[in-house]
Amino acid sequence: MAAPAHTFTHDGIAFGGDYNPEQWHPSVWEEDVALMREAGVDLVAINIFGWAAVEPRSGEFTFASLDRVIELLHAAGIRVNLGTGTASPPAWLTLAHPEILPIAEDGTTRYPGGRQAWCPSSPAFRTAALSLVRAVAERFGSHPAVALWHVSNELGCHNALCYCDQSAAAFRRWLRARYNSIDALNAAWGTAFWSQTYSDWDEILPPRAALSARNPGQALDFHRFSSDELLDYYRAEAAVIRDLSDVPVTTNFMVAAHIENMDYWQWAGEMDVVANDHYLDYRLGDPRTELSFAADLSRGLALGSPWLLMEHSTGAVNWQPINFAKSPGQMLRNSLTHVARGADAVCFFQWRASLQGSEKFHSAMLPHAGTDSELWREVVELGAILSKLDEVAGSRVVADIALVFSWESWWAADAESRPSTAIGYLDQVHAVYAAFAALHMTMDVVAPGADLSEYKLVVVPGLHLVRNEEAAIINDWIADGGTALVTFFSGIVDENDRVWAGGYTGPFRDALGVAVEEFAPLAPDSRVSLDSGATGTKWSERMRVTTAEVVDAFADGPAAGSPAITRNRWGSGNAWYLSTLLEPEEYRSLALQLAAEAGVDSPVRVSGDAEGAVEVVRRRGDLASYVFAINHSNTSVQLQVSGTELITGDNNAGHNTAGHNTAGDNTVATVEVPPGAVRIIREESAS
Structure with a gap:
């Protein structure tokens, strides 16, 4: 990873949120700043969606309002997280350049009226956006109020995958750089299947909607390309800013269960400080534990250093089927969970609840009900508590367990034509994380290939796609005396989505001491019994042990008689394998056994x-x-x-x-x- 150009510093734990003064009459601004001081706010993000306000017509920049807001905040001692304003193009730009608009996989255009209506590969968009960035950076690059630069906003939230002709041309350029020759691409994608062989680069398209399942190698590379294309866009904005300002630069990640399109392991090293947005997702079975996992993953992206919670909510959001309000005290608990897991900032979307627009029912620090409300009183209470935690800032979370997490495995494992749609990659990740979290054991989340020398226990859930060298690091760590748990659907394909032949678990096979011969997935609501009396769900496998011992076996179901849990002595360490999804209580029992063997305990009793x-x-x-x-x-x-x-x-x-x-x-x-x-x-x- 590249070293950060500048380091973000703040006195204590930062507290604040997004402020959108362009939505309000200037007479409201002074009241807002006074209330921010009352709440203890000391970091405010502005100009996130300010493009139309700052550049109402092409090349005509007006900064009077932004000048006034920044001066008000500065006079109040509130630092500014200054947005570049490029998150959504103004109407004049898409009218002049309709080729900016993104194309969905079915070939239909996505029009203005929402946000992020732009193609990441569009030259016209990049030219206009970088012109705006330069104007904003020239104006405010050395302003003493500006503590942080905020590039765009939630890059790729809606427009990560564009299938237009501009994207197709950029995809082909990316493929040329990756493979060098058309023959190498054909080999990587296995195009001999279904007569898909290419003879010229111009024949290659993005994986647009087809009548059948699409080439999985092509789809995987399109995910990689799309993540890289947005990252390249981030670099372009950051480069303009760094020419004109010494203030650190970042953008807000979306480490969350419903956002999968950016490989943030590739992005994190480009940030001067890692920042994340997180919202409780009630579509999940256990949104609270997912919050903790997302916080730990954000810390992992920061390589253990403190990170910033750039957005979360005081209460309900506006984009789920049912937008549940938070119960009394829940906002405090959610906020301090992020701080406990390494955040040195607690910020919200947004400061004042909007009266119009798509997010008018999204909660805010200052709600529609105003200051005479329980929500406002909770915000003030949170600010007062965070002011007592200044000494915590800069400290680092202690963890003895590493969980290996991969966006590439997420893309590949959840692709079309997989053995079961009843279980996905994140189901495995969240299940094993929840088991250890219930035992009060903290995990660091690490990338495949990361150094594991500081850990006592390593967990590898569903690492479907793995390179030989990445697996070797885990295998060697076990042989040196470590204890590891590898779970099903791991080690199945290499970086080109080609199956590791010779029995599933691929490059983990020898270390695990098992040979998986056939998948035997379960119906969504069915259960299988294990000899111990434990229950397996979602998945089973027909396999045999080679050198491992059988800890538990399937008593019934499609894999009856096959091992379900195994343990293999590998060098000086122990490699465990789990071939089903255990019920939560039984997963906790397994986690406790693994922790005891590895010498891991909870921070306190x-x-x-x-x-x-x-x-x-x-x-x-x-x-x-x-x-x-x-x-x-x-x-x-x-x-x-x-x-x-x-x-x-x-x-x-x-x-x-x-x-x-x-x-x-x-x-x-x-x-x-x-x-x-x-x-x-x-x-x-x-x-």
């Missing part, structure tokens, strides 16, 4: 009826360590920890209450975490 509904994470700084405990239940729990509690100010937390150590009768200090509450303890000594 938790006791109480609701201990499984509590998140416990440790952040460690140069001078102190901090234990975050977030209680999502309606029951109090106790932590075996002592020190100063930062939210309540209790500087003797844990000293006045006696608990009991499970090893005997030694009394230990405990801290109570009330129902729905968060406690953050500066420990007496780092451990």
Whole structure:
């Protein structure tokens, strides 16, 4: 990864959100800034969707309003996260250049009226956008209020995949650079199948809608190309800014369950600081745990350094089938979950709730109900709490477990013509993550091929696409004494989506000591029993052991008699394999067994009826360590920890209450975490 050009610094944990003053009469601006000060806001993103306001006609720039807003914020001591304004083109631009508009895979045009109505490969769009970026950077590049540059907004949220002729030409250029020869491309895509062989680059198109399943190698490369094309666009904006400003540059990622089109492992090194947007997705079975996973993945993209939560919501969003409001206290818990997992900023979309437009029912820091509302009071409370956490900024999360995550595996595993549509890549990732999270064990999320030397346990869920050298790093780490869990549908194809022949699990086969001969997926609602009495869902496999021991086997179902869980001694370490999706409680039991074998424990002991509904994470700084405990239940729990509690100010937390150590009768200090509450303890000594 490239080294950041500049480092984002802030005094403590930043607090704020998007502000869209162009939606409001100037008479409202001063009131907004006064209320921001009341709430403790100290970082505000502006000019995110300001293109039409700043450049109402081609080449005519007007900055009077933006000047005024920046001066108001600066006078109030509020730092600016300045957007380039390029997220959505103005109407005059698409009228003059209709070729900018993106084309869907079915060949139909996507028109203005929403946002991001532009093709990432459009030269006309890039020319106009970079002209705007230059004008904004020349105007504000050295302004003392500007603390961060915000390139575009949620790049690829809606327009990541464009199938127009401009995209086709750019795709062919990308393929030439990747393969050098048409013969190499034919070999990589397996075009001998279905008479798809190409004899000239001009014959190649994006994977547009077809009458049957499309070439999976072509589809995989189109995902790679599309991610790279948007990243190249980000680089172009960043280069203009860096010519004119020394302020750090970033853009807001969308590390979330419903956004898959950008390979952020390729993007992260281009950011001066990693920033992410996250919204609870109630279409998932467990949105709270997905929030924690997304936060850990954001930290992984930052290589363990603190990162910025650029957007989340105070309450409901506007884009799900049912947009649930957050319960009292939930916004605080969600926000501090991100902080616990490495965020050094807590920001929202948006500051003041819009009265018009597609997002008028999206929650905001200042709701439609105004300041005489519980939501506003919660925002003010959150700001006050974050001001007590300044010393936490800059500290790093402690984790002994690595989870290997791959966007390429996501693309390949969830493609057309797969063994089962009842289970996808993220289902496996979220299931194993939830099992360890319920045991209060923190995971770092790492890329395939990452250094694993600092970890005691490595988890590899559904790593469908894996290069030989990436698998070798995991295998060698096991042989050096590590404990790893590899789950089904891993090691199936190489980087060209070509099956690793000789039995599934491919380059993991020897380390795992198993030979998977045939997939035996299950019907969506069916279950299979294991010899131990455990239950498997979604998937099973017909396989045999070569050198592994059988820990558990299928008692019934299409793979009856085949191993379900195995363990193989590989060098000095142990390689486990799981060939079904266990029920949550049984997955936790397996996770506990693996953690015990690897010598991994939770940051602190938790006791109480609701201990499984509590998140416990440790952040460690140069001078102190901090234990975050977030209680999502309606029951109090106790932590075996002592020190100063930062939210309540209790500087003797844990000293006045006696608990009991499970090893005997030694009394230990405990801290109570009330129902729905968060406690953050500066420990007496780092451990």
